[in-house]
Amino acid sequence: MDQLKRQAAAKALEQVRDGMKLGLGTGSTAKHFVDLLGEKVAAGLRVVGVPTSEATRAQAEACGIPLTTLDDIDRLDITIDGADEMDPALNLIKGGGGALLREKIVAAASDRMIVIADDSKWVDVLGRFPLPIEVIPFGLTATRRAISDAFAQSGVSGQMVVRKGKDGHVFVTDGGHWIIDAHLGRIADAPRLAGLLSLIPGVVEHGLFIGLGSTAILAGAQGIRVVERR
Numbered sequence: 001m002d003q004l005k006r007q008a009a010a011k012a013l014e015q016v017r018d019g020m021k022l023g024l025g026t027g028s029t030a031k032h033f034v035d036l037l038g039e040k041v042a043a044g045l046r047v048v049g050v051p052t053s054e055a056t057r058a059q060a061e062a063c064g065i066p067l068t069t070l071d072d073i074d075r076l077d078i079t080i081d082g083a084d085e086m087d088p089a090l091n092l093i094k095g096g097g098g099a100l101l102r103e104k105i106v107a108a109a110s111d112r113m114i115v116i117a118d119d120s121k122w123v124d125v126l127g128r129f130p131l132p133i134e135v136i137p138f139g140l141t142a143t144r145r146a147i148s149d150a151f152a153q154s155g156v157s158g159q160m161v162v163r164k165g166k167d168g169h170v171f172v173t174d175g176g177h178w179i180i181d182a183h184l185g186r187i188a189d190a191p192r193l194a195g196l197l198s199l200i201p202g203v204v205e206h207g208l209f210i211g212l213g214s215t216a217i218l219a220g221a222q223g224i225r226v227v228e229r230r
Contacts, residue, residue, distance in 0.1 A: 001118055002028075004219035005082075008116040009033035011217045011224050012080050015114060018046050021073055023106035024060055025081025026053040026099040029116050033080050038063025050076060052106050053099040054174050070109055079110040083117050083216075084129040084207070090115065090216055090229040091190050095132030095207030098163070098173050104205055104212070112214040119220035127156070127187035132163070132207040133180045133197060134173060143202030147180065150196035158184040177204050 009032035016022065016037070024034055034056060041047065041064055048066045050073075051057040060067055070076075081103055085093040092115060094100050107113045135143050144160060151157050163171040163179040170178055187193055187208075194208040216227040 004118040005029040005116070006032040007224060008118065008217045008219040009036055011219070011226070012114045012116045013037060013040065015078060016040070016045070016047065020047050020077040021068075021075070022047055022049045023076045023079025023081070023110050024049040024051045024056050024065070025079065026056050026103060027082040027097050029082035029118070030056065030080065031059060033116060034059050034063060034065070038065055041065050050106055052081065052103045053097070070105065074109065076106065076110040077112070079107045079113045080116060081107065081113065083115050083121055083209075083213075085121055085123050085126050086115060086117065086213065086216055087123055087126050087190070090213035090227065091126060091211070092209035092213055093126050093129050093131055093207050094209050095134070095179070096129065098132070098171060098179055100132055100207045101134050101173065101175050101177070101205045104209060107209065107212045113212050115213045115216045117216070117218055119218040119225065122218055125186050125188065126190050126208070127184045130181040130183045131187070133182060134175070134177045134204040134206070135180055136202050136204060137178050139202050140178070143200060144180070146200045146202065147182070147197065150193065150200065151182070151184070153196055154189055154193040156184045156187055156193065158182055175204065
């Protein structure tokens with residue numbers, strides 16, 4: 001599986017040109033991309049990156065990749081990131097690692113988003129992977145009720161669990177927020193649910209990436225498959 005992820009990352013690297021401004025994703029597949037990009041930079045490729053998490057920032061710095069922020073540049077050429085799930089419309093669930101807020105900000109500031117993954121992430125309908133919803137701790141019970149109402153309006157239901165870290169304490173994102181993981185099973189209308197969740201004041205962001213993915217690069221036993229958004 002790890003080798004498949006590296007193959008997808010290597011294919012995405014073919015899209016990178018000298019002088020590009022890149023969004024650098026977070027997660028196991030994006031980590032391969034950053035490693036491979038670092039090798040190209042060491043060989044003379046000139047790029048600048050915006051990391052989507054503190055973990056990616058540390059990795060990119062260790063690889064010698066020049067970094068900047070969206071305060072200094074307001075537009076990126078490409079973001080390369082992984083996904084926890086993707087459907088045939090290239091709608092995504094992201095946020096299994098907890099970086100969904102920064103990932104979405106960076107993706108939205110990019111001309112293109114290339115999603116790299118092994119082909120186990122490809123699904124007919126989103127929802128098998130728990131949907132991460134980043135929330136403000138204040139008023140959490142009221143926010144959960146509003147999220148339940150949004151689920152009902154979009155025809156889904158399932159258990160909501162506040163994410164815990166490996167130490168057993170509540171997981172805290174890079175932005176200082178909490179994450180609710182919603183086990184929905186099947187999200188028949190992901191764009192509708194995304195819109196409803198975005199209206200809730202206590203929801204900072206959610207892991208439904210709708211209309212952001214431009215290209216998917218999927219690595220499987222049969223080789224590399226490239227899918228463009230319809």
